[in-house]
Every structure is written in structure tokens, then in C-alpha cells.
Amino acid sequence: MSDITKKSLSELVKDIKDKKLSSEEVTKAFIERSEKSKELNVYITEDYASALDKAKKFDQKPNLDLKLPGIPMAVKDLFCTKDIKTTAGSKILSNFVPTYESTVTQNIWNEGAILLGKLNCDEFAMGSSNETSFFGNVQNPIDKNLVPGGSSGGSASAVAAQLTPITIGTDTGGSIRQPASFTGTVGLKPTYGSCSRYGIVAFASSLDQAGPMAQNVKDCALLQEVISTFDSKDSTSIDFKRNDYSKKLTNNIKGKKIGIPKEYRIDDMPKEIEELWQNGIQYVKDCGAEIIDISLPHTSYALPTYYIVAPAEASSNLARYDGVKYGFRAKGENLIDMYEKTRSEGFGAEVQRRIMIGTYVLSSGYYDAYYLKAQKVRKLIKNDFDEVYKKVDAILTPSTPSSAFKIGEKKDDPVSMYLNDIFTVPVNLAGLPGISIPAGHDVKGYPLGLQIIGKAFDEQNILNIAYAMEEKIAFKNKITDWWIK
Amino acid sequence: MSNNNSEYLISRKNNQYEIVIGLEVHAQVTSQSKLFSTSATKFGAEPNTQVSLVDAAFPGMLPIINEFCVKQAIKTGIGLNAKINKRSVFDRKNYFYADLPQGYQISQFKNPIVGEGKVILDMPDGQKEVGIERLHLEQDAGKSIHDLDPQNTFVDLNRSGVALMEIVSKPDLRSPDEVNIYIKKLRSIMRYLGTCDGNMQEGSLRADVNVSVRLKGSKELGTRCEIKNVNSIKFMQMAIEYEANRQVDLIEEGKTIDQETRLFDTKKNETRSMRSKEDAHDYRYFPDPDLLPLEVSDSFVEKLKSEIPELPDEKKKRFIEKFNLSPYEATILVSDIETSKYFEDVIKNSDIKLATNWIIGELFAVLNDKNLEIIQSPISAKNLSKLINLIKDGTISGKIAKTIFELMMDGDKDPQKIVEEKGLKQESNPKAIEEIIAKVIKDNPNKVKEYKSGKDKLFGFFVGQVMKISGGKANPQLVNEILKKNL
Numbered sequence: 006m007s008d009i010t011k012k013s014l015s016e017l018v019k020d021i022k023d024k025k026l027s028s029e030e031v032t033k034a035f036i037e038r039s040e041k042s043k044e045l046n047v048y049i050t051e052d053y054a055s056a057l058d059k060a061k062k063f064d065q066k067p068n069l070d071l072k073l074p075g076i077p078m079a080v081k082d083l084f085c086t087k088d089i090k091t092t093a094g095s096k097i098l099s100n101f102v103p104t105y106e107s108t109v110t111q112n113i114w115n116e117g118a119i120l121l122g123k124l125n126c127d128e129f130a131m132g133s134s135n136e137t138s139f140f141g142n143v144q145n146p147i148d149k150n151l152v153p154g155g156s157s158g159g160s161a162s163a164v165a166a167q168l169t170p171i172t173i174g175t176d177t178g179g180s181i182r183q184p185a186s187f188t189g190t191v192g193l194k195p196t197y198g199s200c201s202r203y204g205i206v207a208f209a210s211s212l213d214q215a216g217p218m219a220q221n222v223k224d225c226a227l228l229q230e231v232i233s234t235f236d237s238k239d240s241t242s243i244d245f246k247r248n249d250y251s252k253k254l255t256n257n258i259k260g261k262k263i264g265i266p267k268e269y270r271i272d273d274m275p276k277e278i279e280e281l282w283q284n285g286i287q288y289v290k291d292c293g294a295e296i297i298d299i300s301l302p303h304t305s306y307a308l309p310t311y312y313i314v315a316p317a318e319a320s321s322n323l324a325r326y327d328g329v330k331y332g333f334r335a336k337g338e339n340l341i342d343m344y345e346k347t348r349s350e351g352f353g354a355e356v357q358r359r360i361m362i363g364t365y366v367l368s369s370g371y372y373d374a375y376y377l378k379a380q381k382v383r384k385l386i387k388n389d390f391d392e393v394y395k396k397v398d399a400i401l402t403p404s405t406p407s408s409a410f411k412i413g414e415k416k417d418d419p420v421s422m423y424l425n426d427i428f429t430v431p432v433n434l435a436g437l438p439g440i441s442i443p444a445g446h447d448v449k450g451y452p453l454g455l456q457i458i459g460k461a462f463d464e465q466n467i468l469n470i471a472y473a474m475e476e477k478i479a480f481k482n483k484i485t486d487w488w489i490k
Numbered sequence: 491m492s493n494n495n496s497e498y499l500i501s502r503k504n505n506q507y508e509i510v511i512g513l514e515v516h517a518q519v520t521s522q523s524k525l526f527s528t529s530a531t532k533f534g535a536e537p538n539t540q541v542s543l544v545d546a547a548f549p550g551m552l553p554i555i556n557e558f559c560v561k562q563a564i565k566t567g568i569g570l571n572a573k574i575n576k577r578s579v580f581d582r583k584n585y586f587y588a589d590l591p592q593g594y595q596i597s598q599f600k601n602p603i604v605g606e607g608k609v610i611l612d613m614p615d616g617q618k619e620v621g622i623e624r625l626h627l628e629q630d631a632g633k634s635i636h637d638l639d640p641q642n643t644f645v646d647l648n649r650s651g652v653a654l655m656e657i658v659s660k661p662d663l664r665s666p667d668e669v670n671i672y673i674k675k676l677r678s679i680m681r682y683l684g685t686c687d688g689n690m691q692e693g694s695l696r697a698d699v700n701v702s703v704r705l706k707g708s709k710e711l712g713t714r715c716e717i718k719n720v721n722s723i724k725f726m727q728m729a730i731e732y733e734a735n736r737q738v739d740l741i742e743e744g745k746t747i748d749q750e751t752r753l754f755d756t757k758k759n760e761t762r763s764m765r766s767k768e769d770a771h772d773y774r775y776f777p778d779p780d781l782l783p784l785e786v787s788d789s790f791v792e793k794l795k796s797e798i799p800e801l802p803d804e805k806k807k808r809f810i811e812k813f814n815l816s817p818y819e820a821t822i823l824v825s826d827i828e829t830s831k832y833f834e835d836v837i838k839n840s841d842i843k844l845a846t847n848w849i850i851g852e853l854f855a856v857l858n859d860k861n862l863e864i865i866q867s868p869i870s871a872k873n874l875s876k877l878i879n880l881i882k883d884g885t886i887s888g889k890i891a892k893t894i895f896e897l898m899m900d901g902d903k904d905p906q907k908i909v910e911e912k913g914l915k916q917e918s919n920p921k922a923i924e925e926i927i928a929k930v931i932k933d934n935p936n937k938v939k940e941y942k943s944g945k946d947k948l949f950g951f952f953v954g955q956v957m958k959i960s961g962g963k964a965n966p967q968l969v970n971e972i973l974k975k976n977l
Contacts, residue, residue, distance in 0.1 A: 085550045098549065105543060107550060204550040210779035239552050240781050318779050321582050324593020325547040329645070340588055340643070367584070367774035376776060 009034035010167040014076065014224035015251075017170055021067075021074050028067070028075025028119065031170075032060035035077050035121060039168045044488040045144045047159040047168060049082045050090045050123040059119045071117030072231055079169040081160045082123035083130055084110045084215070085204040089120065093206040094128040094138040094156075097326045097333045097351030107204025108239070109173060109215045109232045116231050121169055125159030128353045129323065130180055130208040132156050133425040134415065137355040142412050145188055146484050147451055150412045154184030154405075154425075160218050161188040165482060171219045171228055175205060177212045178311050179405075179429025182441035185218055186404035186454025189443040189482035191225045191471070192218045194429075196461045197436035198243030201236030207322040209315040210241075212433040222442065222472040226250035229464060248465045256473035259293035263470070264397035268304035269428060271406065277447045278403050285401055285444055285455045288477040289470065297397050301389040306382045307431040312423060313366050313379035314434070319356075320363025326351065358419065387435040394460050399467055402428050404441040404454035428456060438464045442471045443480040450483050498665030499706060500734055502742045506706040509734045510714075511669055511699065512623075512661035515676060516654050517686040518630070518694040519562045525629050525653035526553030526596065533692045537646035545651040547591035552780050555580075559653040560784065562685040563603050563627050564794050566655055569679045569801055570622050572607025574791050578626075580781045584774040589632035589645050597656075599775040602626035603784065609659075609679070610803055611671045612821045620672055621660030630654050655686065661700065661711065666727035673697070673723050674825065678802050682827045696721045701733045703741070712737070713747040717754050717761055729754040733761045805830055813842045822850055828864045835871035840878040848878060852895055868899040877905040885909065886916050887966055918965040920972060923956070926964065927976055930955045941977060952977065 009031055012020070020026040036053045056077055063075040085091045085103035092098045106114075114120070127137040135143040135158025143158040145151035146166035153162040157174025161184030164172050174181040176194035185192030193216045200215040207213060217228035230251055235244040265286060270279070286296055328334035328347030335350050337343025352360070366375035393400070406427055415422045432439040437458055444455040455474070459467035500507040524531060527544040544551045567574050581599040604625035611618045632650035636643050657676065663669050677688035677695060688695050697720055702712035717733060720726045732754075737747050751770070752761040777783075800808070802824045809820040823833045823846070836845045853874065857867060877894060880886045886894065886909060894905050894914065909915050917923060930952055931938055941948040956969050 091549070093549070101549070103548070103550075105548070202550070203552055206549045207780075238554065240554055241779075317776060321584050321594055321774070321776070324584060324586065325549070325591060327586060327593060329588050330546055330591055331548070344586055364774065367776055369772050369774075372774075372776070 010038045010170075012170070013220050014171045014227060015221075017076060018072070018074065018227075021076070022069045028060040028063040028077075029057065031075065032056050032077040032119060032121070035169060039121065041489050042166055042168055045146060045162050045166055045168070046141050047125055047143055047163040047166070048079065048122045049092055049094070049125050049140045049159070052089055052120055052122045056119050056121050063117065063119065068117060072227065073113065073116040073118040076118045076170060077121045078113065078118045079121040079124050079160075079163055079172055080110055080113075081126050081157050081172065081174045083126055083175050083206045084173065085206065086110055086120060086123065089123065091123065091206070092140070093130070094126045094140060095326075095352065095356070096139040097347070098206070099139060099333060101332050103204070105204060108201035108234065108236045109205065112232050112234055113173070113228075124157075124163055124169075124172065126174075127156035127158065127180075128356050129206065129319070130156035130175055130177055130213075131319070131355050131359055133179070133183055133422050134410070134412070135159065135184075136412065136416055137353055139353060144488065145409055146488065147188060147409065147482070148449075149487055151409045151451070152187065152412050152414075154187035154409060156180040157184050157192075157218065161185055161190055161192070164188070164190045164218050164220060165484065171217065171224050173215055173228070173232060174218050175208075175213055175215050176429075176433065177208050177214075177315060178433050179426040181216045181218055182404050182429050182439060182454070182456060183425060185441045186443070186452065187409035189452030189480065190218055190220060191222055191440065191442050192216065193225050193229055193440045193464070193468070194432065194438060195229060195233060195464055196243075196438045197433075198241055199233045199247075199438070199462070199464070201234065201239045201242050203236055203238040209318040210322060211318060212311075212315055214433070222440075222468060222475050223251055223254060225440070226254050226468045226472075229468070233464075243462075245462050250465055250468055253465055254472050255469050256292070256476055258289070258470050258473045261289075261294040261399065261466070261470065262297050262397040263289050263294050264297050264299035264393050264400040266299050266301045266304065266393075266400060266402060268301050269402045271427065274403075274406055275447070277445075278406060278453065281445045281453050281455065282401075282403050285474065288474045289401065291477055292473045294470070299393045299397060299400070301386075301393060301431070303382065303385045303389050304431055307386055307434055308423065308427055310379045310382045310386065311426070311430040311434060312362070313375050314383060316359040316363035317367050317376050318363070320360045320367065323352070323356070323360060355419070383434050386431055390431075390435045390437060390458075398460070399463075399470055400458040402456045402458065404428060404456040408447040408449065408451035408453055432456075432458050437461055438467055440467050440471050442475055442478070443482065444474070444478050445480070446483070452480075452482060498667065500703065500738050502738055505742070507703045507734070507738045507741075508706050508708075509664060509730065510661045510702045510704060510711060511663035511730060512714075513659045513663065513669065513672065513700070514698040515657040515659075515673070516696045516698075517566075517657060517676070517680060517688070519559050519627075519653035519655055520685055520687055521556065521559050521562060521653055523556055523558075524651040525556055525559050525627060527651050529651065531652050535648055537644070537648060539648065541647040541650065545591065545647055547593070553596060553778070555781065555784065556653065559627060560603070560786070561794055562653075563625060563655055564786065564791060565683050565798060566657075566680060566685045567604030567607065567625055568795055568798050569683050569685075570604070570607035570609060570625065570657070572622055572625065573605035574786070575601065575603055575605055576786055576788070576791075577601065578603040578784045580627075580778045580784065581775045582778045585771050587631070587634075588643060589634045589647070589650065591632065591647065591650060595629050595631065596778055596781070597628035598626035601783075609672065609675055611668060611675055612817075613668070613671065618668065620662045620668075623658040623660050625655055625657045628654050628656055661702075666730045669699075669726055669730060670723050673726070675802070678825055678827070682799055682801050690722050693721060697726060699726055699729060701730055701737070702747075703734050703737045713749050715747065715749065715761070716751050718751055718764060720754055725754060725756055728756075728759055729761055732759060736761065802830075813837070813846075815842075815846060819846050819850060826864065832864050832867065832871050836875045836878070838875065840875040841882045844878045844881060845875070848874060852892070856899065868902060869895070870902050873898055873902055873904055880905055880909065884916060884918055884965060886914060887962070890914050890916065890962055914963065916965050917960050917963045918968060920968060923960075923964055923968050923972055924976070926956050926959050927952075927969070927972055929959065931976065938977065949973070949977075
């Protein structure tokens with residue numbers, strides 16, 4: 006049984022197609038392991054009974070032409086799923102059951118996959134450690150009391166702990182790549198406009214993007230080709246030619262020009278991160294790629310820019326959670342009182358902090374100094390990338406400035422927490438694709454990730470580079486199943 | 491341009507004050523579906539039956555611009571002789587209210603779809619130009635219903651997300667009368683274009699009225715007050731008169747006017763303070779990240795231009811030049827698209843002069859009397875045209891025509907049939923008329939003598955007698971001719 010959960014998505018798809026395994030066997034295996042893994046707290050909502058039903062139904066009439074035939078899968082609880090509670094990790098949506106399905110999850114079910122349940126995440130995807138979730142901390146399977154990163158912390162832990170063969174997260178400032186890096190998994194943030202935002206609980210509309218999280222690059226490529234579709238229900242969805250990323254995947258990256266941005270060599274960066282980066286550079290060289298030193302001069306402004314733009318959009322996006330129409334409602338003396346109590350009790354501290362920041366930067370008298378200026382800087386950051394992409398095909402950086410930290414370690418220091426996103430945030434501001442792959446371990450044995458940033462719509466290229474590097478790195482996650490008694 | 495004779499001034503002791511008015515008209519776009527969703531927009535539907543997940547702001551729902559509404563706004567801009575902005579931006583106007591599900595209204599703030607334009611008003615003493623500042627697209631809010639339950643407020647989201655055009659005028663209006671004519675002209679233009687039905691009872695046209703006053707001759711604008719959401723022309727006029735007088739009184743007492751938002755109480759006929767400038771909402775406008783800037787091409791706008799029908803000003807010009815109507819007649823006939831259609835239908839087959847007189851005279855009297863719109867006219871254009879032809883070809887006299895007109899109203903009867911059934915055909919046979927005249931001369935020898943001795947005025951008496959005997963049917967022209975000969 007445990008052998009099944011150790012298999013990669015691609016192996017499971019092959020075994021089901023070859024009729025070596027049934028969907029029911031696979032589904033049962035992941036459910037059983039999930040049942041034994043409650044201590045990790047990755048699930049907010051389990052849907053096991055229904056998953057087994059669907060698996061049995063699939064086996065009765067298996068459609069083996071699908072890309073994800075009978076594959077069970079848990080998804081981040083930010084994706085609206087029809088008739089299944091969708092909380093966004095918040096008390097304010099703790100009783101919310103959508104009557105509709107997000108486009109991304111619908112694409113997944115259309116290819117034959119089966120929902121196992123909804124995965125824990127930071128409240129409204131605001132956080133870098135999964136500690137802001139109303140439903141409690143998620144444990145990183147790498148070590149006890151270690152954060153899995155965030156906001157897609159439940160997703161990252163679930164893949165690393167092999168409770169789901171693959172999953173999807175969302176990435177607004179690093180929420181896929183940072184937890185992937187912390188858990189030794191692969192996470193891709195696609196180009197803005199690649200995956201539809203329809204039915205995803207919004208955090209910051211101009212930055213939010215769904216993406217795959219997997220054990221390896223090939224699985225990641227396969228899920229990306231399933232979830233990325235043009236969608237007329239999202240005005241920011243872009244109609245470009247999408248590849249069959251997994252079929253076109255190649256480790257031949259000879260002659261590719263890889264940029265190394267000097268601004269990512271930040272002060273106080275741990276030595277092991279610097280070493281990891283150097284190793285990464287050597288790996289791509291070994292693959293026949295060319296290394297080019299580049300400059301992204303506005304990098305240091307990315308984090309402050311992000312922490313103006315994202316909270317501004319969030320403060321408006323979250324206005325709809327007012328207790329009037331759905332979700333949690335506190336009793337109030339009158340309308341205003343009800344609003345105040347509902348939102349004070351319904352939102353956690355980090356969400357309230359960002360709503361306050363966002364409201365402030367949009368206020369009259371401050372708009373020009375903060376929001377408008379941030380938008381201008383955002384443009385400069387994008388221009389930096391446009392400029393270097395005249396010379397290089399992709400950019401290689403560390404994914405995070407450190408490995409995973411202990412639960413509680415940074416909880417009361419938001420700025421230190423925000424600094425976690427320093428390498429991932431510029432990618433969202435520029436709307437580019439970025440992938441994090443596991444590339445080594447620190448002295449404690451915690452995984453470290455490298456990030457490959459691509460040109461817009463050039464997911465294939467960064468997947469190929471990641472694929473080639475993966476082969477060279479031959480990373481092995483050190484997971485002891487410590488939580489299974 | 492305004493003529494001094496009609497100047498509207500408020501007098502106090504030695505001072506005369508002028509009113510300065512600007513309007514923000516909210517016109518509901520005529521469209522089957524809402525601005526950013528596919529929900530229906532029918533008026534009067536059961537509460538909350540025309541609400542999509544987008545309108546109710548469910549998590550993860552996204553707005554999709556309705557192209558038809560964009561076309562309607564551009565057409566309206568063209569009708570207002572305004573600049574069409576090739577690039578416009580939708581912004582979020584953030585505020586909390588129970589009937590605003592998103593917690594923000596999607597509107598256009600810095601970059602509206604339509605820029606500056608103008609509207610020409612036909613005043614009794616000439617034309618007046620009113621500047622248009624801008625026109626932008628925005629969502630309507632839902633409706634809070636406070637009077638169904640003592641404890642709770644109910645919310646109807648049918649209107650939530652319906653497309654509105656906010657048309658902002660420059661502060662060019664100077665009297666309640668000008669406001670009346672301005673609103674009617676806007677309404678007329680939009681009805682010609684089919685972009686807004688202008689139905690004020692159903693709330694398709696409402697306005698925020700900005701009022702300030704200043705001493706006559708002053709060039710400075712006074713402090714203005716905004717009267718929110720007035721939904722009839724009559725109330726606008728009442729509100730302006732009250733508000734202007736209130737402001738003048740304050741100035742006369744040496745007090746200052748506070749810039750504020752006020753409400754008009756239709757029962758008490760007064761405006762009341764709603765919130766002061768200090769309490770004004772900070773709407774935290776910013777571009778809606780769910781929507782890309784709206785870009786329209788030259789050819790898109792050109793194509794819409796080619797679809798613009800003849801508008802009231804052009805039509806009026808044509809009526810004057812082609813049909814020889816007076817400016818007064820033309821203004822009346824073009825004021826409403828349905829009236830102009832009716833008129834043009836009638837004159838397709840009948841005399842223009844007679845048609846003009848009959849429509850403006852008899853028909854309008856009936857419509858006014860019965861409080862009917864022209865499309866509800868009890869007499870169709872086709873039958874009015876027939877009636878006019880019966881007059882023109884001498885089959886009936888104008889006097890008989892009025893009798894027939896009355897009879898036609900009962901079920902839009904064919905005037906030809908009435909003439910036949912009631913035997914109202916005009917007597918135009920000279921022999922028959924001569925016989926009647928001979929009888930009248932014979933029966934009134936004394937009058938004949940008096941007439942012949944120079945009492946010319948008696949001619950009318952003889953005409954009257956002849957008409958009386960003929961039952962009004964004798965052709966008046968023939969009666970005149972033959973009488974003159976035979977007397």
C-alpha cells in the first residue's frame with residue numbers, strides 16, 4: 006500500500022493506464038496515509054467517502070485517454086469547489102459552500118482527477134508560514150514544529166508527505182515557490198493570465214496566479230498543461246498558444262543563456278544559500294547552458310512595492326466579506342455595528358493588518374505617495390526584466406533567503422516574515438513565470454530551493470531547465486514519517 | 491447666450507442673485523443584461539430573481555464587460571457631440587453598504603469613456619448651449635427596503651450591477667426652467683439613440699443636482715450643495731428653488747454656506763443636510779485590477795457613428811427646411827422620437843401643413859387631456875392621414891372633420907367609413923347647393939333687401955342658413971361663390 010503513495014504522478018498515471026492499479030486502490034492508499042497523518046494538519050476539509058465513490062465509478066468505466074485518469078488529488082482551500090466547503094483558511098468563510106467550481110479545478114476534474122479534500126493555507130493566502138490559518142498550523146513533514154512555508158503550506162506539506170500525488174496552490178508573492186522550497190518539492194507560478202482566476206478566492210487580483218505543486222518537474226509540467234486554459238470568464242486571462250508541456254519536456258538546454266542577477270546577492274544571505282546558488286550555476290553550465298551576469302537594478306524596491314500593491318487590492322477584494330450575504334456574521338446593534346463585529350471576529354490579525362495597510366495607501370492624500378508610486382515602480386521592475394530578456398532566456402536565483410524556520414519563530418515579526426518573499430515577489434510584480442525546484446539541504450538537513458524565472462508565456466523553457474537541473478541535482482527529500490505513530 | 495428677458499433671479503432688498511446649477515444625471519443603459527454580468531435587467535421582476543453570482547459578489551467571481559453597454563455609452567457620447575476616449579479605465583469606488591455586495595462600485599473615475607460635449611437647449615427666446623463635462627459607465631447598487639419589517643432591512647439585488655451612464659454637465663444651467671428643458675433634451679437624445687428609455691417613474695433617469703448662488707454679475711462660483719438622487723423634473727425644480735432661496739437667505743444673514751450633500755424631502759418640499767464635506771466618504775478609488783483598461787479602435791467608433799440615427803437637432807433643421815415648418819412647430823414635433831415618427835408617418839401620404847396643425851392642435855389636446863403618450867394615441871397615423879386627405883380633397887369640411895375626429899377615437903375608426911356610415915360627405919354638387927340657396931333667399935326676403943341696400947355683414951347670415959339646412963355638409967367654398975352670384 007505504502008508503495009503506491011511513494012509513486013510520482015506520472016508513474017500512477019502509467020500504472021492506471023496499464024491497468025496495474027485501479028483508481029480505487031490509488032485513492033484508498035492516499036486516504037489511508039492521510040488518515041494516519043492528521044498531525045500534519047494539512048486538511049481543512051476531507052472528502053474521502055465521496056472520493057472513494059468517484060474512484061469506484063471511474064473504475065467501472067475507466068476513460069484512460071484522460072491526462073489524470075482516476076488520480077486522487079487534494080487542492081488548496083482557496084479554490085471554490087462546488088458543494089464542498091471552501092474557507093480560504095478564514096473564520097469568515099468557515100461555513101461557506103460554493104454552488105460553483107473554479108475553472109482551474111474544473112479543468113482538473115475534466116481530465117479524470119478526483120477530489121480528496123481541501124488543503125490548509127494561510128488566511129486568504131496572506132502569510133509565508135501557514136500560521137495565519139484559522140484552522141491552525143500545518144506541520145512540515147521535514148521536521149516537527151517546522152513551518153511548511155505559505156501561503157500554500159498545506160499543499161506543499163501534503164505533496165512532500167505523499168498525502169496527495171500532486172496538488173495546486175496559488176502564488177501572489179511566492180505562495181507556491183516558497184513552500185515548495187521549504188518542503189523539498191517543485192512549484193510553478195505560471196505567467197499572469199495563464200491560469201484562470203475564476204472561482205479562486207481573490208487576494209490581490211493583479212498578482213494572484215494558480216499553479217501546480219509536485220514531487221518532480223515532469224508531474225509539474227503535466228498538471229500545468231491541464232490547468233492552463235484561456236477562460237472568457239476572467240478578463241485578465243490571456244489567449245496564447247499553450248503547449249503540451251509534459252510531452253515537449255526536454256533536458257536539452259544546450260546554448261540557453263541563463264542570467265545571474267547581482268542584486269539577488271543580498272546582505273546577510275546565509276553562506277549555504279550562496280553555495281546552493283553556485284552549485285546551481287555549475288549544474289546549468291554542465292548542461293551546456295551559458296551563464297551571463299545581469300543586473301535587475303530595481304530589485305530592492307520590489308518588496309516595499311509588493312506590500313503596497315497587494316494590501317491595496319486585498320483591502321478592496323475583502324470588502325465583500327461583510328456578514329450580509331454569506332459566511333460568518335456576528336450579531337450587531339445596527340448595520341455598522343454588525344460590520345465591525347463580523348470583520349473583527351471573522352478576520353485574523355494578519356488579514357486585518359493588510360486591510361489596514363491597503364486602506365491607508367489608497368486613502369485620499371496618500372494615494373499618490375503610495376499606491377500610484379508603487380505602480381510606477383512596478384513598471385520599472387517589469388522594465389528591468391524586459392531589458393535583461395533581450396540578452397538571456399531565463400534567470401537563476403535562490404527561491405528563498407533561508408530554509409524553513411520553526412513554528413512561532415517569526416510570528417510576531419511581520420517584517421522578517423515578509424522578507425521571506427524577497428526573491429519571489431519581483432516575479433509576481435512583473436507577471437512572469439517562475440519555478441522553484443529542490444536543489445540541496447542546509448546543515449540541519451532542511452531542503453533549499455532554486456528559482457528559475459522565465460519570459461512571459463515561456464513556461465516550457467523554465468520547465469526544461471528545471472528538468473535538466475533536476476537530473477543533475479538528484480535531490481532526495483529526507484522524510485522520516487516522524488508523525489506516523 | 492441666454493436672453494436677459496428670461497433671466498431667473500432671486501431678489502432680496504437691494505440684491506439680485508443668480509442660480510448656478512450643474513447636473514449629474516444617472517441614466518440606465520437600455521440593455522438586456524447588466525454591465526458586468528449576464529443577468530437580466532427587466533424592471534419590476536420579483537426581488538432577487540435577476541441576480542448572478544457576480545452581482546451578489548460571491549468569492550472568486552469576476553466581472554466581464556458587456557460590449558453592448560460600451561456601444562450604448564459611445565453612441566450617447568456621439569449624440570452629445572462629445573469626445574470619445576479611445577482608452578478608458580474602470581475604477582473601484584469603495585464603500586460599505588448592505589445593498590452594495592462587492593463593497594465597491596465599479597465606475598470610471600479619472601479616465602471616463604466619454605469626454606467633453608454639448609447639448610443645445612431650445613428656449614422660448616432662442617437657443618442655449620449647455621456644456622457636458624463627461625459621461626462614464628458605472629454599476630448601479632441594489633435596493634435596501636426598510637419598511638417591510640420593523641426589525642430588519644431587506645435587500646433586493648435585481649438592480650445590482652445594472653449599467654448606468656453618469657452624464658455630468660458643466661455648471662451652465664441658470665434656472666429651474668433650463669433644468670427642465672435640459673433633462674427633456676437629454677432624455678429625447680437618448681430615446682432617439684435607444685440608449686436609455688428615460689423612464690423616470692421606473693428610475694431609469696435620476697439626477698444629483700448641484701446648486702450654488704451668486705450676486706448677479708459676479709463671475710465667481712459660490713459654494714455649492716449637492717442634492718442627491720432626485721427622480722423627477724418637478725422635484726428637481728422644487729428642490730432647486732428651495733435650495734437657492736435657502737442659500738440666498740444665509741448670505742443675506744451674513745452667514746456662510748457649507749459645502750455639503752443634501753436630500754430633498756418631497757413631502758415637506760425642503761432640502762436637508764445629509765453629510766458635510768468633512769464627513770464625505772473617502773472612496774479610495776483605484777483601477778479595478780479585475781478589468782483591463784477599455785480600449786476601442788477608431789473603426790469601432792466609426793461604425794457606431796454610422797449607426798447613429800437622425801437626432802432631434804438635425805431633424806428639426808430638416809423639418810424647417812424641407813417641410814417649411816416654423817421653429818416652434820419643428821421643436822414640438824421633434825421633441826420626442828415617437829412624435830416625430832408619428833408626424834412623418836402621417837405626412838407620407840398627406841398634406842404637411844394640415845398634418846402639422848392637426849397633430850399639434852387636436853391630437854395633442856386629446857393626448858394631454860387623457861394623459862397619454864403618442865404611442866398610445868387612440869388615432870393611428872394612418873387614419874389621421876386619411877382624415878387629412880378627406881379634408882384636402884374636399885370630401886369633408888374642416889368643421890365636419892372635427893366631428894369625425896371625435897368619432898375616430900372610439901377604436902381608431904377609419905374616417906372614410908365614418909363619412910359613409912353617417913352620411914357626412916360634403917355636398918359639393920352646385921345644383922343641390924343652388925336649391926338650398928334659393929330656399930334661403932325665398933324664406934328671408936327682408937334680409938335680402940337689407941343686404942342689397944348695403945348691409946354686407948349679412949352675408950354671413952346667409953352662409954349660416956345654408957350650412958344649417960345642409961346639416962353642415964355644404965362645401966363652404968361653393969356656398970360662398972353661389973351666394974355671391976345669386977344674391
